[in-house]
Amino acid sequence: MTKIIKFKNIYYGWVIVFIAAMGAFFSGPGQTYSNSAFIDQYINDFGWSRSQVSGLYSLATLIAGICMMFVGRFIDRLGQRFMMVLVGSVLAFACFYNSWVSSIWMLGFGFFMIRLFGQGSMSLIPNTLVAQWFIKKRGLALSIMTLGSFASATLFPILNTWLIQTWSWQTAWRFWGALILIIFIPLVLVGVRNRPEDMGLKPDGDLSKKTNSKSNPMIGTPISVAEEDWTLKEAMKSKAFWAILVCVGIPGMINTGITFHIISIFGTNQLSPEIAAMVLSLMAIVGIPISLVSGYITDRIKTNYLLLCIFGIEVLLLLMLLVTTNFIMAVFFGTLWGVAHGIERIGLNIIWPNYFGRKYIGSINGVGATVGVIGSAFGPLPFGVGYDLFNSYSPILLITLIFPVIGAICALIAKKPVKSQVLGSYQ
Secondary structure, eight states, X not given: OOOOOOOTTSOTHHHHHHHHHHHHHTTGGGSHXXXXXXXXXXXXXXXXXXXXXXXXXXXXXXXXXXXXXXXXXXXXXXXXXXXXXXXXXHHHHHHHHXXXXXXXXXXHHHHHHHIIIIXXXXXXXXXXXXXXXXXXXXXXXXXXXXXXXXXXXXXXXXHHHHHHHHTOHHHHHHHHHHHIIIIIHHHHHHHXXXXXXXXXXXXXXXXXSOSOOOOOSSSSSOOOOOXXXXXXXXXXXXXXXXXXXXXXXXXXXXXXXHHHHHHHHHHHTTOOHHHHHHHHHHHHHHHHHHHHHHHHHHTTSOHHHHHHHHXXXXXXXXXXXXXOOSHHHHHHHHHHHHHHHHHHHHHHHHHHHHHHOSTTXXXXXXXXXXXXXXXXXXXXXXXXXXXXXXXXXXHHHXXXXXXXXXXXXXXXXXXXXXXHHHXXXXX
């Protein structure tokens, strides 16, 4: 067992938050904002068509999403520390593997590994780890952890482009694999513990006060969170569980669809690719302070109200894409998109432990991660098909409006369940 350094007068959970943020950062090799820098390299070097590469990417994402349920169960059985080391090591290998790609089938398997162990697992594990260490301050802790995600989204595209232009796309993959092995894995081995109880601590570092508090339906005193732990089977008996799954899948689908086609969408509105790239960067930058604010807010309002806000903004975003024809509108769109992302990153992560407790959070959140990844797999397809059919994005943007409306209804349904009432109705 490795020794661990305790910091006097500092709750060790904040060290856990920092390491979790590093985990979120190093999910980057599996994220679309990172992989987009390699697509043209594959097409130019190997002569593969864009549809071949895009189709493999979607298929790999879909299979990886299905596998995420098993990752969640392993988290509950083996703990976050072991899984972080295992997943980080495999992700590093996946980066090196992608640098050796020479056939279309090798590329497909490489996509699968980085989507499963990068986008999926390296996002899921840090979320469940932070949820173990905090209850009353969970929203704030998750919002700080999310800074790692936004830093990743900001830096990976820039660094990948520089590495590819200066050396090669193979070097870029090896660079990230080496960093994960040299920086992240040792940090996890030395610093991570699964639960505060493993160090004789309590969640939030509170040794004297109870973690429960009276709820305020809108704002004021911190809201109460689940003190009872639900198993996955028990959670599946509640309406809230299924409503939340819908709320998780829809943003993944819409955001990935817009991101994948944003250069083309802006092009049909006579906006340059440079403006589209600016919007993506602006979205990430705006999301940083918004995630901090939303982390504070989630400790004081009902989480399903936060989800309702997300879908309201998504309606505005889809409508704005119809009329974003100049630089000022593009800036406003990127800003609003960043607000939505900042709220979404916190709201969709905090709701699982707040509603269903800490003990089985891996299995429960694993199902949510599965739906989120599958949603992102299907996101680009409707936009591409819609454009091919209508030679315009306007019809598919209007049709897509139905999804945030469905999400808003599910957000209203997704009220925090009471375990005795839910399970009592099945007896």
